Amino acid sequence: MMTHTQLKTLITEAVLLFILSIALVIGGYFISSENANKRLQNLYHSRFDVVMDSASYEKVNSKALNSYPEIKGFYIGYDADGAPDGYVVDLTVKSLYGQDLSMLVALDYENTRIRGLALNDNDDENAFVISNSDMDMIKEKLIGKQIPVAFVKEEKTDNDDSDKITVPGLNDGVYYAQRLYDDRSRYIDYVEMEIKNGVIKKVKWDAFSTDKTNQDRSEASLRGAYLVSGLDWATQSYNICHALLECQDPDRLAMKSDGTTDIVKGVTCDIRPFYELAMECIANSRAGYDKDKYMIGLDMILLHLYQKDSKDLEYLNDDGHVVFSFEETPEIYTTYNDDNVVTGYLTVMQIEAKLRGNTIPDSNNNDDSKDKDDNNQNNGSIDYDASEDGLNSGNSYDDQIITNSLDDLPMSEMASFIEAVPERYDQTRTVVKACNTCYKFLKEYLNWKVT
């Protein structure tokens, strides 16, 4: 065997050799890496210059990529000064029929607008093929658009099918409706709706407390003082309002008989107050009965009942809402048949007309175009039983489907809307899917807070 001296000598030599090796390897690496980097940059340029011409590129390894196996590579492009210029995402997405589309998506660094799109070479049998001419047309639609992207239906414009998307006969303005009685939590629901160019642009659903010292329901829910199942009430209210903005018609929210809906993600609460008040706002809009007139109408009811308006009765809160429940005087807003059975409820507009001795306006007076088959006997009440439970009231099957998300992104989050390339829907849809995948990844990678 070896002597101790030999062993000591060898150990010393091994340590020295180790130190020398480390120095050699690290030194060699830094000397040689410049050329290696240059070659890598040349490779990146040859691949990415078609979508984004940056001075240099850097591959990013992020944990967020683990959730997106379709993303093969994520790169940041830098300009000549070394400032970030944009992102390049190399990804493969599935088409509608399960084929693979491999492509590059380049995005602006600041505003994540699409800067470039290019197809990768894919010789795979299962490759989704898009011709160059089709890709050029898709690029025309998408480049410059901010992600995420959704489709806008062409019939939403001035063609014959416009009534499928928007409720006809709406007058522009701000419309308002509140419940005339409070709920068990002493809250009075209200909906405020802004209409521009016949389209519902803003909707707010909240409730104020008849106890003026209490917070509004949304604020109370955010503070944990008002609890409902599922998400907090303020978020659910936000979601349902966005759903209405998308579908434009409360009937299309497919409210079920128990007051819930299955088709709006994140909404589990009772939406009946919202539905009824939104319908009332729409009726008010059709009649040109805006928020100011509504408030006057409320004052008129109070004057009729108490000979004082809301100001004198000190029922106005800081937000200008009439904080008063008419539950003590139900006859003012309830309609009865000859047997004294409740048949429906009147809106403020109808009550005002009744008090003025005018003909009570029908809340569905412009609803002929909706072609509802069932003629409700209670002309004075809001028609919330007209549709099948859980389905919206469209005629065709397509109308029964409400698309409240695309690529798992809610419509409220969509930043751009495009029209599909004519007769190339599958191709456009798959490229849009790729863009939206980039958005979802960036959202996670950059920890975006969507408001």
Add this chain to the structure above:
Amino acid sequence: MSTDNRQLAPFIHTEKNAPYIYITILVSLVPCICCGVFYYGLRALILILFCMAAFVLSDTLCVRITGRRSGGDYFDLSSLVEGLLIALMLPPDTTLVTALTAVLFASIVTKQVFGGAGSNIINPACAGRLFIELVMPNGTQGLSYGEDNSRLQLMSLIVQKKPGALPDLTNLSFAELLSGNYPSMIGTACFVCILVGGLFLTLKGTMRLYSPVSYILTMFVLYPVATILETRTFSFDGLIVYFMSSGAVFVAVFLLGDMTTMPSRFAAGVFAGIVCGILTLVTKPFLSPMVSLLAPVMAVNFLSFVLDFFSKTLTRRKIRSREVDVS
């Protein structure tokens, strides 16, 4: 009794005994280990440790089962050397299963079957590596480079990765070739590290230079001829790139310099080196790079004892020692 102690074999007591030789080889491989771990990270380190441990375990089990050498204070360091050599000749993205296959073949078939340490005819590491190259060709293609190479990834030890895009080696700079900054096997890339290891072995007197030098010189001289015959063109750059990136220098230093499996006499060693070089160049156009490097080594391993026999016969009237250094 003769006063010339160089004729005392096999009863001589030299300072350069088996453990010393093997430890020296282990130390000489330190630069290659550093290079492999620096470029390929944790998975390279795990592969190295795994192969060494597996080889030791396999050898120990075989020895116990056959009862050839039970107990005692002798620890067979050749297992560590051979396990390490196998690991250094593996691509960085090799799975543990592939590595284990190479180790078991090397340990059982090429070493223990022939009688264990010092009795093997062929180099076990060479045979093990060649075995998986032939039997599991897809398992030996995992060369990561650039953006696909991460020092912390470990999945490739379990699941075989698809080989990524590799750069054209002819575009490599001299600095990259010297430093090993290009896709290659774990320990065969860094030309400088291999040379440092070879120099260390030479200084320690534990490497016979006959075969490695004649191998390199043969290839250096005949490579232009072989290339012209193969491609009708020749460039000096191509020659340099081949020598520095193919692993030929690693093979020369650590496989052809092996004392157990290579001829011990000068003439036989030179002849073996020349034959190995010629075979490598002849087979290069037809076989995969690793097979064309390792198969000739195995061929001259088989020839070694014949070459030694003839060399001994030719020089029997002269004083020759089978020992490395008996001074």
